[in-house]
Amino acid sequence: MNLSAAVIALGLASGALLIVSPTLWPRTRNNEVLDASDVHLSDDHPARSTVGGSLRRRARRLLDNAGFARVRLRNVIALNVLLMLVVAGLVVLLSPVWVLAVCAAAVSGAAPWLYLMNRRSRRANERAAMWPDVADTLISHIRAGRSIVEAVSALGETFPGSIGTGARGFGERTQSSANVTQCLHELKAEWADPAGDRIIEALRVTRDVGGTRLTTVLRELSRTLRRDLAVRREIIAKQSWIRVAAGIGAAAPWVVVLLLASRPEAVTAYQSVAGATLICGGLALSAVAYQVMIRIGRLSPEKRWFA
Numbered sequence: 001m002n003l004s005a006a007v008i009a010l011g012l013a014s015g016a017l018l019i020v021s022p023t024l025w026p027r028t029r030n031n032e033v034l035d036a037s038d039v040h041l042s043d044d045h046p047a048r049s050t051v052g053g054s055l056r057r058r059a060r061r062l063l064d065n066a067g068f069a070r071v072r073l074r075n076v077i078a079l080n081v082l083l084m085l086v087v088a089g090l091v092v093l094l095s096p097v098w099v100l101a102v103c104a105a106a107v108s109g110a111a112p113w114l115y116l117m118n119r120r121s122r123r124a125n126e127r128a129a130m131w132p133d134v135a136d137t138l139i140s141h142i143r144a145g146r147s148i149v150e151a152v153s154a155l156g157e158t159f160p161g162s163i164g165t166g167a168r169g170f171g172e173r174t175q176s177s178a179n180v181t182q183c184l185h186e187l188k189a190e191w192a193d194p195a196g197d198r199i200i201e202a203l204r205v206t207r208d209v210g211g212t213r214l215t216t217v218l219r220e221l222s223r224t225l226r227r228d229l230a231v232r233r234e235i236i237a238k239q240s241w242i243r244v245a246a247g248i249g250a251a252a253p254w255v256v257v258l259l260l261a262s263r264p265e266a267v268t269a270y271q272s273v274a275g276a277t278l279i280c281g282g283l284a285l286s287a288v289a290y291q292v293m294i295r296i297g298r299l300s301p302e303k304r305w306f307a
Contacts, residue, residue, distance in 0.1 A: 056073065068116075083111075084105040094261070130163060138218055184200050193304075197304055239299065249289065
């Protein structure tokens with residue numbers, strides 16, 4: 001019976017994926033297709049004020065920040081649903097307790113988004129490590145006789161990601177606009193980073209007021225950024241055990257529950273209303289406890305004072 005239920009669940013999941021596959025992966029011309037679920041909504045879009053529109057924008061932003069800018073949101077959701085069905089079928093194969101299958105499906109549905117959040121954090125840390133090098137590169141360009149505009153535009157050839165993209169956009173804007181100060185403000189908004197704000201403000205003040213100490217200011221800023229980065233890395237390393245303990249503490253009880261659910265008497269107890277209530281309540285408490293531990297071990301982000 002357990003094997004039959006698992007096979008049926010897997011078959012239904014595969015069939016559902018094949019049915020919706022023409023919609024999820026349409027045939028495109030030159031790899032260009034307009035995906036309505038991935039379009040960034042404008043301010044006057046009627047869905048902007050809805051809860052669904054807000055969740056869609058947050059999910060899209062999470063994918064972009066995690067490095068999956070070219071992945072469609074609806075594909076991720078479809079694969080997420082498929083994963084939930086597969087995990088539910090595997091749990092039913094181990095134990096015929098339907099409430100355990102539902103809870104396992106819920107946890108597996110949250111797992112991809114937790115992975116994306118962790119990937120976003122790693123990418124943010126990698127980006128933070130680039131800012132001292134950005135300051136050093138600007139010093140090299142300015143010492144070579146380049147202007148501030150040329151030095152900032154040259155960052156697009158050296159640095160990947162949003163730093164290089166913003167620098168290339170700055171260079172394009174300065175070619176069509178004589179207002180360099182406004183272009184610097186737009187670059188600061190595009191970078192949206194406290195360290196980037198400090199670099200931009202140093203460049204802006206030097207251009208607007210004048211002075212010959214820009215390289216000295218940038219060198220001191222580079223040293224300060226490296227010291228701050230070293231301190232944050234040390235704190236994160238010391239608090240990493242909290243995240244590990246949170247994961248172990250949340251997962252360990254459910255391993256025991258799965259082992260107990262393999263016994264016939266436990267199956268009978270879990271299939272009752274009281275057993276289902278106990279499992280659902282335990283899942284809710286585990287989720288709350290995990291989030292509390294993660295928040296305790298999370299290092300607050302640096303504020304943008306020059307935004």
